[in-house]
Amino acid sequence: MSTNDSIPSGFIETLQSYVRERDLPAAALLQEMSRDLESPSVSALRFCDLLQAVWEQDPVSALGIRLGLSGQPRQFGVVGYMVSSCGTLGQALARYQRYQDLLQGGLIARSRLKDGVLHMRWTQAVANTPLASEFSLAVFVALCRVLIGRAVTPIRAGLPFPRPQDVGVYQALLGCPVDFERDAIELAIPAHLLALPISSKDPYLLRLLEQQAQALLAQQPQVEDRETGVFFQRVQEQVLESMKNGDASAESVAQALGCSLRTFYRQLRSAGYSYRGLLAHTRQTLARQYLADPALAQTDVALLLGYSEQSSFIRAFRSWTGMTPGEYRSQLARNQGNRAG
Known part of the structure; x- marks a missing residue:
């Protein structure tokens, strides 16, 4: 070693x-x-x-x-x-x-x-x-x-x-x-x-969680059926929780919500979403926020989004934006420099 x-x-x-x-x-x-x-x-x-x-x-x-x-x-x-x-x-x-x-x-x-x-x-x-x-x-x-x-x-x-x-x-x-x-x-x-439940509190972590909550509000769908809308909100909240625990699979989320995988998929379809699309959209929204925070390394961002490998995060981010996380950060820095000038 x-x-x-x-x-x-x-x-x-x-x-x-x-x-x-x-x-x-x-x-x-x-x-x-x-x-x-x-x-x-x-x-x-x-x-x-x-x-x-x-x-x-x-x-x-x-x-x-x-x-x-x-x-x-x-x-x-x-x-x-x-x-x-x-x-x-x-x-x-x-x-x-x-x-x-x-x-x-x-x-x-x-x-x-x-x-x-x-x-x-x-x-x-x-x-x-x-x-x-x-x-x-x-x-x-x-x-x-x-x-x-x-x-x-x-x-x-x-x-x-x-x-x-x-x-x-x-x-x-x-x-x-x-x-x-x-x-x-x-x-x-x-x-x-x-x-035993985790009871520790951390101001930095709290700030990250607040960012997640803000992202959720920004991507709330317009669902006429109140029951479907409530279910979708619960799914979003559980997705965030599951990402933190390292398993954001549909099976994990459905089990945490107390419903069968078949019912889970059916209710999501009622809200006009697929689980894969919802998870990708949530990760993309949060990735942009996290990458704008210079205190977070790319490895940190990958972990916060529930990726076990940084390479998986890089591939996913490139598919969303056409650039790597590093290129995205460089672009943010140039834009900020232009505004400052």
Whole structure:
């Protein structure tokens, strides 16, 4: 695995906050962190160096655990926004694993359900120092806690380095027994937590959802039959929800609406729409809005629209507009430049 693996730079915010809260004499280090935060990602090796630098300023036990437990979804980059918009913790974790490469190229994760327990294990090819492993374990626990708005008490955890003398600190911070000298980072949580709804709120995500609502209003069809119109509106809302959860198929939407696929298609036809046409129209409308936002990378836009591959999004956008998303953005920039001139 390449040593050029990178992670979202947002994780550096937890280090900055810790240095400031502890009032550590590290002004130069804080400046370095601020510079690193100017980019959306940072190399995994660089992040390990920053963790080490904080530890040298404050060599306390289980420092990576302490830092990671203060993590927030926004620090996970676009993956954080994706999981924040899911309906349940189970949906969020499924999407987290689906897009794990966006978090770190050298991240390999596996999970399995057994006897009412979700067992997870993952390895990090580059960010594999003891401090980085501690941080990775704890920031994942913090993510789950913030998403469902309540404490997540693991059943057991494991770390891939020798057993330290002060094991009790690890167990006290995580609230569970912790094993060491494991082959991977490990975490076991009660499976019933997967059904809990997502309660986290994020201002940036809220803005995106508001854009979606505005787009829906703009494309409302003129349907004389009130019942048909209400059904169409419910379909639009569920399409958006299904895109966020990563499955915008007609089967998924129909099931969520509590009707058979045959009834679903029939009622859509009554409104003068096909599902394929509705989904494409919704995606095209939102794609134009998202691409006008410079804060969103093309990968982010593809994920928000429910595409698992950026190449699929590029092909679809070209079929709608005759240009790639990159060409569309360049055109927007030229138009804005002309207006400014």
